[in-house]
Amino acid sequence: MIHSFGLDPLASILAPPPNETPQQRAARERAEAEARKISEAIDEQIRQERIALRKKGPVKVLLLGQSESGKSSTIKNFQLHYARDQWMAERLSWRTVVYLNLVRNVVEVLDLLVQAMEANSGRRSTSSADTPDSDRERRSQSSTTKFPDKYSLLKLRLAPLRSVLTDLERRVGPGSQEVYSSSSTSPTSEKRMPFGREGGGGVGNIGSSNNGWKSSGKGRPSTREGRNSSLQMRKGDHDEVTDILLACKEDMKSLWEDPLVQEILSQRRVRIEDSSGFFLNDIDRIVSRDYEPSDDDVVRARLRSVGVQEHKFTVDADQGREWIMYDLEGTRSSRASWAPFFDDMNAIIFLAPISCFDEQLREDRNVNRLEDSLQLWRTVCSSRILAKTQIILFLNKCDIFRNKLQRGVLVKTYVPSFGDRQNDVATAMKYFQHHFKEIFKSCSPEPRPFFVYFTSVIDTQATAATLAMVQDSVLRQNLQTARLV
C-alpha cells in the first residue's frame, strides 16, 4: 500500500509541522493528549446519558383529539415508518375495512338517490291530482325522464350491498360504526360559534374524572391481535363479499359517475369525497380478487377506535429507546376515561382538524366541530397534571381545508370573528393557529414552548418529515427534563 501525503489532504494537515523543535513537539503532544482526554470525556458523557435515558424507560406519547381528528391515522404513520414488519404483517387485514368503507359510501349515495326518486314520485302524484290532462302528461313525462328505468335498476342491482354492509359491520365489530347523537337537541349543548365570546363550558370533566380503566379495570390498553383475527379476508379468497362486490362493480361505478346522482349530491351539499374512508374513486383498483391494500389505502381507511390501544416502536434506532404511544377513542362520551392516562406522559400529540370549521359533531349536531376542538384543547392545556408535559399540536386535514376554501366556502360564515380578512388558505391557517396559540399561552399552568404543525396525515411522505421533527423535539425535551443537556 502506498501512502502519499500528496494524495491525502488530511494527512498533510495532521502531520507535525516541519522543523519542529523538541520543546514545540512536547507542547504539541501535551495539547493532543489534552484534546483526546476531552473527547473521551464527551464520549463517556454521551454514553452515560444514553444509559440514564434507557433507565428512565420508554418515551410515552398520548394522542388526543375529537373523533375523526386523525389520531389513529397518525399512529399508522408511525407504524409505517418505525414498525415496518408489523405494518406489512397487518396490511392485508385492512382489506375488510377498505371494503366496509367502500360499501358504506355506495349505500350512502344510493340512499340519497332513493330519497330523491321518492320525493320526485311524491311530487308527481300530488301535482297530478288537480291538473289538466295535458299538463299531467307533460309533468309525468318529465318526472319519469328525470329518473328513467336505469335508476330503478341500479337500486335493485345494488340492493345486495346492504346485506354485505351488515356482514362487514359484524366482522369488524363496534368500530365499524360511528357514534351518532340519540337526540339532536341536548339541553347542555347550546349552539356556539368557534372563537365566539360565549366561552365557558369545558368539554366533559377531563383531569378530574376517576372513572377510567385504572380504577375500574375496564378499557385497559389492548394490542391489535384480537382485532386482526376478526378481520379475516385474504388476498385471492373466494369470499362471498368479494363475489358480490365483483358482481356489483360496474353498477357501483355507474352510480358514482352518473351526472344526475352528482347533481343530487351537490344539491344536498353532500361532499362524500371529504368524508372519512372515501374509496369511490378507487373501485377499479380495489374491487378485485387480488386486491391488497396499499400503504395509502390503510392510512385512508376509517375504523373508529374503541377503547385504548397501545403501540410500541423503536423510533430512535441510534439510542434504541422504545416509544409507547396510546391511541384513545375521541367521541364525547369516551373522553372521561382519558384522565388516568395524563399521569406519566412525556408528550401529547393533540390533533385538531381545521377543515371542520363548517361541520357539526356526529355525536351532537348542535356543536360545531371546531368549537369542540377548541374546548378540548383548552381543557388539555389547562390540566395541572399535564403542566410539565410537552404538547404538540397538529392542525390536521389541511388538504380538505385547502379544497374547501378553494371551492369558495367562506370562513366568516361559520367563524364570524374571522371578519373581513382575506378568505385564502394562508390567512385562515394563520388565524386558526393564532387562536390555538393564545389558548395554549393563557391556559398553560406554567410557561412551556408551543409546537405546532400543519398536517394532512393521509399524506404519508409529508408526514414522515413531520414525525422526524416531532421525534427530535420530544427527545430534546426529554433530555432537558432529565437535566442532561
Ligand SMILES: Nc1nc2c(ncn2[C@@H]2O[C@H](COP(=O)(O)OP(=O)(O)OP(=O)(O)O)[C@@H](O)[C@H]2O)c(=O)[nH]1
Ligand atoms: N383527507 C384527509 N383525511 C384524513 C386526514 N387525517 C385523517 N383523515 C381521515 O379521517 C378519518 C378519521 O381518522 P382517524 O385517524 O380514524 O380518527 P381518530 O381521531 O382516530 O378518530 P376516533 O378513533 O373516532 O377517535 C380516516 O378515514 C382518515 O383517513 C387528513 O389530514 N386529510
Ligand SMILES: [Mg+2]
Ligand atoms: Mg382512532
